[in-house]
Amino acid sequence: MIALPATLLLAARVHPPPPPVSPKVPVQPPNRWGPFAGRKTELAPEYSFISGFGLQCAWGVVEQTRGSFNFSACEALVDIARENGNYVVLNPETGEAAPQDWLQKEDDVPSVEVCFKPDKKGKCEYTRNYPYYLAPNYVVRWRLYMKALHDWIAGLKPNAEGIPVVQSVQVSLGSTGDITPWHGDPKNSKYAIDSDTWKEFWVNGSSDMVDIFRDLLPYTKLLFNGLPTNSTPAPWDPDAKNWPAYHNLVFEDLKPPNFDIKQGVVSHEYMTTNELDDYEMSGNLTRFAWTGTDGKVEFVRSRGESSDGNPKSGPGLGFWKNPTWNILAMICWDMTYGLDVYNANPQLWSEEDAPKGYEKFIPTMWNAFMFMHTHAGQKDATKAPGAWLQLRDQLDVSDTVRFPEAEFGNATLTNADRFKKIVAAFANMGAGVDDLDAAMASRHTSRNRVGLNQAGWRIWPTNYGYSMKQIDPASTSVGRWRVGSTASLLGQNTRQTVPGQPMAFGLAKGLSFNASSADANGTSVAVHVRVAFFDEGKGSWALQYASAQGRNKTAITVTKKNTKEFAEIRVVIPDLACCAAGQDTPVLFLVDSDDASAVAKLQGKEEKVLVEEEAGKKADPDTFALIEVLRTPFLYQMAENVV
Numbered sequence: 001m002i003a004l005p006a007t008l009l010l011a012a013r014v015h016p017p018p019p020p021v022s023p024k025v026p027v028q029p030p031n032r033w034g035p036f037a038g039r040k041t042e043l044a045p046e047y048s049f050i051s052g053f054g055l056q057c058a059w060g061v062v063e064q065t066r067g068s069f070n071f072s073a074c075e076a077l078v079d080i081a082r083e084n085g086n087y088v089v090l091n092p093e094t095g096e097a098a099p100q101d102w103l104q105k106e107d108d109v110p111s112v113e114v115c116f117k118p119d120k121k122g123k124c125e126y127t128r129n130y131p132y133y134l135a136p137n138y139v140v141r142w143r144l145y146m147k148a149l150h151d152w153i154a155g156l157k158p159n160a161e162g163i164p165v166v167q168s169v170q171v172s173l174g175s176t177g178d179i180t181p182w183h184g185d186p187k188n189s190k191y192a193i194d195s196d197t198w199k200e201f202w203v204n205g206s207s208d209m210v211d212i213f214r215d216l217l218p219y220t221k222l223l224f225n226g227l228p229t230n231s232t233p234a235p236w237d238p239d240a241k242n243w244p245a246y247h248n249l250v251f252e253d254l255k256p257p258n259f260d261i262k263q264g265v266v267s268h269e270y271m272t273t274n275e276l277d278d279y280e281m282s283g284n285l286t287r288f289a290w291t292g293t294d295g296k297v298e299f300v301r302s303r304g305e306s307s308d309g310n311p312k313s314g315p316g317l318g319f320w321k322n323p324t325w326n327i328l329a330m331i332c333w334d335m336t337y338g339l340d341v342y343n344a345n346p347q348l349w350s351e352e353d354a355p356k357g358y359e360k361f362i363p364t365m366w367n368a369f370m371f372m373h374t375h376a377g378q379k380d381a382t383k384a385p386g387a388w389l390q391l392r393d394q395l396d397v398s399d400t401v402r403f404p405e406a407e408f409g410n411a412t413l414t415n416a417d418r419f420k421k422i423v424a425a426f427a428n429m430g431a432g433v434d435d436l437d438a439a440m441a442s443r444h445t446s447r448n449r450v451g452l453n454q455a456g457w458r459i460w461p462t463n464y465g466y467s468m469k470q471i472d473p474a475s476t477s478v479g480r481w482r483v484g485s486t487a488s489l490l491g492q493n494t495r496q497t498v499p500g501q502p503m504a505f506g507l508a509k510g511l512s513f514n515a516s517s518a519d520a521n522g523t524s525v526a527v528h529v530r531v532a533f534f535d536e537g538k539g540s541w542a543l544q545y546a547s548a549q550g551r552n553k554t555a556i557t558v559t560k561k562n563t564k565e566f567a568e569i570r571v572v573i574p575d576l577a578c579c580a581a582g583q584d585t586p587v588l589f590l591v592d593s594d595d596a597s598a599v600a601k602l603q604g605k606e607e608k609v610l611v612e613e614e615a616g617k618k619a620d621p622d623t624f625a626l627i628e629v630l631r632t633p634f635l636y637q638m639a640e641n642v643v
Contacts, residue, residue: 023048024351025366026635029385030085032167033301033340033377035369040346040353041077045084047349049366049373052087052167053077054343058097059145066102066141069148078156082165089223089303089341091170091177092149094142098131107137112191116184130175130182132191133201142205146212153220168223168260168303169213173205174198177262179226203245210254218292223260223303224250229281257290257298267304267342269315269447270333271394273413273439276458279337287338287379299379301340306330307447309345311355318435318450323348323361324368325452325492331372332390332464340377344369361487368489370636371628375466381508381579386527386630387467389505392493393479394462395422395431395455397439413457414440423455429496430481431455452492454481463495467508468629469583476501480623483534488640490532490566490625497541497590497622500597504586505627511579513631524548525578525631531590532568532626532639535560539594539620543569544602546577546587552602557593558643566625568639588627594620 028048037044038054057074064070074090081088103109110132115124131138149169158164174181179202181193193201206224213222227250228241250259261282265272285300292298308330311320319326327348334342346353349369354362371388378384397403397419400411409418419439423431433439434451441448446456463470470477477495484491497503513525531543542557556571577587592598626638 024363025049025370028370028373028635029632031373031376031378032087032163034342034373035349035376036087036089036303036341036343037346037349038305038343040350041080043346043350043352044080044086047366047369049369050086050349051373051376052089052341053081055088055090055166056093056097057090057149058093059142060097060099062148063099063145066099066106067144069145069152071149071152075152075156078165082157082159085159086165088166089168089170089343090153090166091172092146093172093176095130095172095175095182096128098142100129100131103131103138103141107135107141109135109138109141110191112182113187114182114184115187116182118185124184127187128182128184133174133181134193134197139205139208143208143212146209150212150216154216164216164219166220168221168301169209169216170223170225170262171206171209173202177225199243199245203249206246207249207253210249214254217258218294218296218298221258221260221301222254223262225262226264227261227282229285256285257292257300260301260303261286263302263304263337263339265443265447266337267330267334267339268307269449270329271446271449271453271456271459273441273443273446273456274458275333275443275456275460276396279460283337286340289380297380299340299377301377302338303341303343304334304339305343306345306348309347309355311358315447315449318438318448320355320358321451322486322492323358324364324487324489327365328368328371328390328489329464329492331368333460335372335376335466336460336464338379342372342376364487364489367636367638371638374630374635378466381467381511384467384508384511384513385632386513386628387465387507387511388626388628389463389465389468389470390493390626391463391470391473391477391495391624393473393495394459394493395426396457396459396461397422397455398458399461416440419455426454426479426481429479430483431479432482452482454479467511467583468627469506470495471504471506471584471586473503476503477624483623483625484564484566485640488566489638490640491534494534494623494625496624497592497595497598499595500601502544502592502598502602503590503624505588505590506581506583506585507579507587507629509579509582513629523577523580524575526572526574527576527578528570528572528630528633529555529588530568530570530626530628530630530634530638531624532566533558533560534623534625535563535565535567535641536623537620538562539592539622541622542589542591542593543571544589544591545573548575548577550577552589560620560622563641565641566639567641567643568626568637569643570634588629590622590624590627592620592622 034051036052044050117125228243228247286302308316308319310316408421431454438449480494480496540559543555547553
């Protein structure tokens with residue numbers, strides 16, 4: 001008899017009831033998107049930033065006896081989600097999680113022993129068993145499971161808003177949800193499945209799931225892993241896939257936005273090689289609106305998983321060297337990219353499961369998760385609760401306009417001298433590359449960065465954010481890095497004022513901060529604004545805004561105390577002129593009050609503007625990390641102190 005794997009036995013248990021709700025963080029308003037928990041789900045009521053759960057509804061759990069489908073283990077978590085206002089992303093795992101015992105005995109489906117993670121000498125780390133997917137009866141039985149799963153989901157009670165709790169079902173046809181039959185090599189070579197055969201199997205299985213689950217649209221979608229967004233070869237992108245059969249099935253049969261996508265490297269790490277290509281390909285697919293089957297504006301939603309649980313190896317080794325800086329950057333990158341669901345390992349968000357010795361960082365990291373819970377998935381500006389920018393500059397070594405080859409050397413991924421020269425040019429502002437090998441590595445290998453890098457190849461080069469834009473950031477500010485305490489959320493990336501220039505920001509057209517039409521008519525809105533700054537020096541700065549009365553007003557003037565810590569101001573602006581013009585029209589301004597040139601320029605008094613050299617001598621520059629605008633008061637703290 002084939003024993004169920006330990007992970008499958010855990011999945012088979014009825015999920016324990018949640019403890020009495022004693023939130024460790026302020027209760028958050030509901031959001032379908034944001035941080036999701038795949039493990040330790042019983043702890044979620046303590047952490048109200050958890051928007052939902054990842055559910056491994058494994059075939060071997062549901063159909064332990066041939067022909068008898070029992071979804072009680074899966075339904076227990078769905079019930080908890082419904083009760084607590086959460087949502088579920090479901091993975092109907094097969095592969096190692098298939099009911100191999102009766103498949104082998106009653107349907108003649110061989111069980112394939114696979115050498116898992118063989119080393120260079122062929123020695124196995126351990127072995128696992130998988131069904132032989134190409135056996136004639138395997139697909140017959142698997143389709144029956146898919147049909148039973150569909151019927152169970154269709155019969156589930158919706159939540160209080162009338163929305164189905166299960167928002168996606170992953171197309172999972174092999175090992176976990178990955179596009180492979182197994183991780184490793186079959187010990188018996190006759191069961192080996194070549195790439196072309198497996199791709200055909202994957203497309204056929206995906207087509208079966210499309211036929212079975214199509215009628216659950218628009219609220220419950222299929223989620224596809226490794227989906228090529230390019231319909232033709234893309235030689236300029238080394239990570240692009242050319243798989244027309246898979247692409248056409250999803251894009252021409254289902255059509256956007258009637259499916260979701262799973263992202264890998266994007267959710268594993270930020271500042272990875274060629275992430276800019278990801279942003280412009282798959283990111284464009286998930287960020288921009290489509291028209292759904294019901295005629296409403298909808299999006300191709302995206303999900304990703306963290307890979308930072310282990311502080312001793314892999315991406316986790318680098319992550320836990322600077323956990324608070326890294327979690328904020330990871331979350332900001334994911335939301336900038338357009339990721340909707342972030343399956344974070346419980347080590348990142350629960351005190352109970354934190355790596356030993358790192359527990360002290362977890363409460364600070366909660367604020368980053370609350371920040372994500374607030375803004376994740378809010379891609380329709382007319383319905384979004386707010387807008388935000390995390391101010392940063394990054395050094396894209398592939399950029400030959402900013403970094404000419406004549407000055408910095410040939411622009412190639414492996415030109416270490418070019419990396420070093422570019423970083424050296426900004427070292428006085430804190431730039432560095434702790435792991436040059438990772439910076440010059442391939443997309444996947446660059447995830448295993450040990451330390452912090454401010455330079456990379458085709459990385460996202462500017463501010464993180466959504467529904468807000470800094471006007472001309474390169475001319476009105478300069479990047480500054482590694483500022484203040486590494487135990488703070490803020491400081492890895494900031495921008496500093498430059499002489500003679502206020503920093504200006506525009507907001508997305510149509511942004512109403514989720515207000516009613518009576519409160520926001522496109523010309524004026526009352527908002528809460530947070531600005532986080534590094535308290536260095538004794539000078540002052542001001543937050544000004546374009547008012548509905550047609551003139552700029554000062555919301556607050558802040559005098560610094562030189563604490564050398566990050567602080568945040570929170571202010572209510574009752575009459576912000578917003579948001580009919582769009583992001584290229586400035587409505588918020590950060591002004592160095594000691595810089596007479598910058599103040600005069602904002603007032604339109606160009607004849608009184610000092611020359612920049614003279615202004616610079618008199619100015620005490622200001623360093624900013626974050627600007628956030630919400631319709632409602634803030635429920636979380638991003639800086640060390642609140643002014």
